[in-house]
Amino acid sequence: MSILTQESSQQSFLSAFLTAGCDSVAHALRKSFLAAIWFVFLTFPIMVIRVNTIENTVVWRWENMAYIAISIFFGSYIWRWLLARKEIKKDESKEETRFEGLLTQVQTKPVLKYAALGVIALIAIAFPQVVDLYQTNIMVSCLVYVVLGLGLNIVVGLAGLLDLGYVAFYAVGAYAYALCNMHWGLGFWYALPLGAVLGTLLGVLLGFPVLRLRGDYLAIVTLGFGEIIRLVLENWGEVTMGPSGISRIDRPEFFNMKMSIVDSTTYMYYIMIGLVIFTIFFVNRLQNSRIGRAWLALREDEIACQAMGIDKMKTKLLAFALGATWAGMAGVVFAAKTSFINPASFTFWESAIILSIVVIGGMGSIRGVIAGAIILVLLPEYLRDFAEFRMLLFGAIMVLVMVFRPQGLISAKRKIYKYEASNTASAGNE
Amino acid sequence: MNNPVLNVKSVSKDFGGIRALDEADLVVNDKEIVALIGPNGAGKTTFFNCITGIYTPTSGDVLIDPGAKGDALRINGKKPNIVTELGMARTFQNIRLFPSMTALENVMIGMHCRTKSAVWGAISRNKATRAEERAVVERSYELLKLVGLDEFVNELSSNMPYGKQRRLEIARALATDPFLLLLDEPAAGMNPQETLELEELINQIRELFQISIMLIEHDMKMVMSMSDRIYVLEYGRMIAEGTPQEIANNPAVIKAYLGEDDDA
Numbered sequence: 001m002s003i004l005t006q007e008s009s010q011q012s013f014l015s016a017f018l019t020a021g022c023d024s025v026a027h028a029l030r031k032s033f034l035a036a037i038w039f040v041f042l043t044f045p046i047m048v049i050r051v052n053t054i055e056n057t058v059v060w061r062w063e064n065m066a067y068i069a070i071s072i073f074f075g076s077y078i079w080r081w082l083l084a085r086k087e088i089k090k091d092e093s094k095e096e097t098r099f100e101g102l103l104t105q106v107q108t109k110p111v112l113k114y115a116a117l118g119v120i121a122l123i124a125i126a127f128p129q130v131v132d133l134y135q136t137n138i139m140v141s142c143l144v145y146v147v148l149g150l151g152l153n154i155v156v157g158l159a160g161l162l163d164l165g166y167v168a169f170y171a172v173g174a175y176a177y178a179l180c181n182m183h184w185g186l187g188f189w190y191a192l193p194l195g196a197v198l199g200t201l202l203g204v205l206l207g208f209p210v211l212r213l214r215g216d217y218l219a220i221v222t223l224g225f226g227e228i229i230r231l232v233l234e235n236w237g238e239v240t241m242g243p244s245g246i247s248r249i250d251r252p253e254f255f256n257m258k259m260s261i262v263d264s265t266t267y268m269y270y271i272m273i274g275l276v277i278f279t280i281f282f283v284n285r286l287q288n289s290r291i292g293r294a295w296l297a298l299r300e301d302e303i304a305c306q307a308m309g310i311d312k313m314k315t316k317l318l319a320f321a322l323g324a325t326w327a328g329m330a331g332v333v334f335a336a337k338t339s340f341i342n343p344a345s346f347t348f349w350e351s352a353i354i355l356s357i358v359v360i361g362g363m364g365s366i367r368g369v370i371a372g373a374i375i376l377v378l379l380p381e382y383l384r385d386f387a388e389f390r391m392l393l394f395g396a397i398m399v400l401v402m403v404f405r406p407q408g409l410i411s412a413k414r415k416i417y418k419y420e421a422s423n424t425a426s427a428g429n430e
Numbered sequence: 431m432n433n434p435v436l437n438v439k440s441v442s443k444d445f446g447g448i449r450a451l452d453e454a455d456l457v458v459n460d461k462e463i464v465a466l467i468g469p470n471g472a473g474k475t476t477f478f479n480c481i482t483g484i485y486t487p488t489s490g491d492v493l494i495d496p497g498a499k500g501d502a503l504r505i506n507g508k509k510p511n512i513v514t515e516l517g518m519a520r521t522f523q524n525i526r527l528f529p530s531m532t533a534l535e536n537v538m539i540g541m542h543c544r545t546k547s548a549v550w551g552a553i554s555r556n557k558a559t560r561a562e563e564r565a566v567v568e569r570s571y572e573l574l575k576l577v578g579l580d581e582f583v584n585e586l587s588s589n590m591p592y593g594k595q596r597r598l599e600i601a602r603a604l605a606t607d608p609f610l611l612l613l614d615e616p617a618a619g620m621n622p623q624e625t626l627e628l629e630e631l632i633n634q635i636r637e638l639f640q641i642s643i644m645l646i647e648h649d650m651k652m653v654m655s656m657s658d659r660i661y662v663l664e665y666g667r668m669i670a671e672g673t674p675q676e677i678a679n680n681p682a683v684i685k686a687y688l689g690e691d692d693d694a
Binding site for chain 2: 282285286289290291292293294296297300301303304305306307308309310311312318322416417418419
């Protein structure tokens, strides 16, 4: 009896798999067939034709065409099944995945929470001791992106302002340190607050005129500003050294001690860990404050917000400037880490990556942004084995995340003010 | 004679070639309930938008005098948030709550302009900030209780029933500590029972907070029973002003609402 029910459930699974998102088996067959044809057509020029430039002959690789047709034909079944499953899931539960449920559980139970934090801390501390220089170096740049992501998260995730020129503030921080170091030998630890202050100032300066705009318009104007900063850096040769950049920037010193490159990278790593912790603390507190509340309200309804006495301009400007502060600091660290900067490091591509970190990780979610940074920065590194397919895979993963988890890897969970008889606002999550 | 808390002097508003408001005058006295009525498209909401700073009037003066002391302040062209800070709070005809925030948080937003803690307070979470946050939560809860929404306190505002959302908007406006409460069609979409309860609430608010209330409303029964004075707006012009009895018998008003026999 039990075997029979199992069999029938298997049968129903199979039929569900075969007809997912379609009316009938025939319909599904036709869809898959069309998809296969379409992909064969799309990939024909790159997968089938190969020109041998030495012998001036064309090699026709028909077998590739067959591989593509077959894999797309079956792949489309899986794709439709996944999409259908996602639809069912959406109806069933309130979009909390098993992973997120686990996270919530870990956070609500103090024992688990501290255990998890301890494990993370231990891994973070031990990391540079265990792995080699290359890995530590990658991790440092990953942490720089975590800080950048968390900074942009204030602007995009919390205040809902789409900023495509975030890299401008990053560049300002980096150049501030590089130039001060070159001319006056200013040390890293003095440059870090200087970068933060300059970032803030520029944020206010740029924010003032552009924050009258909303949504797409704001995005375009910030994009323009980002490019302007880069072009200034590129063309103002007397000051910025132009496209050739500035080299031999000092790495951070530790009580004037000379350090080997390995030690110095390890030191950099710990500095970044500290900065990340500081940033998380800062953003978290900010989010759960009067200001964070105002940002949320502003994101939801600007007119109502103003009618309730919130100064729109001031509130937005604050978000913009605070975001820029972190970009400025990250810039200083970047300059110190690479010890060479030029305008090519601050292109629009960089802004796009930082924004992707925020969006893919989960807007407004600190854990999400960290996850996003780790994936988006480390993935291309570890995908180096796949050589020329690296960026293709990277793009495919981004598309997949957006199809299956449009709210980001770890969606934002806000601390909700709850009124309880004990007259305190108690924390929910995050 | 008391000084008016709100004195609108011949305010006009043009949208391109269309004159939405044409030299409208209006006075609200201390602790008075004033209704603004008029046919659809008469310019009532435009009038509200002009006095709350969402629009800048083309001409005329909007004067406020929060304490009714006789030193009026001109507020034309001031931003909406400044107007609210000065003490005029409004609700919206089409409810504009913050949907993903709870009822409590919506009211807490209303208290934003009466609180101070800034970035440093948020980061350090010092004594003053914690005390302020606690006070904000307490006060917000009191206001919710007052409008009868204490059971919805932790509910997302988008999940609340329509009539309750209207009440929440009133609580949020009250949280800004106004001297004049402006209600844009507070009874729209409510059944007779809810309308009665709302009327009771508005009267109660006036008694408790000692504030003036101005409302736009289409429910004539409610307007007639609760207003001290009524203004009638038609095609952007104030065509009548007076007590409910005077308005009910005013030929111009009857003409505006019902039309008249046309001989010409």
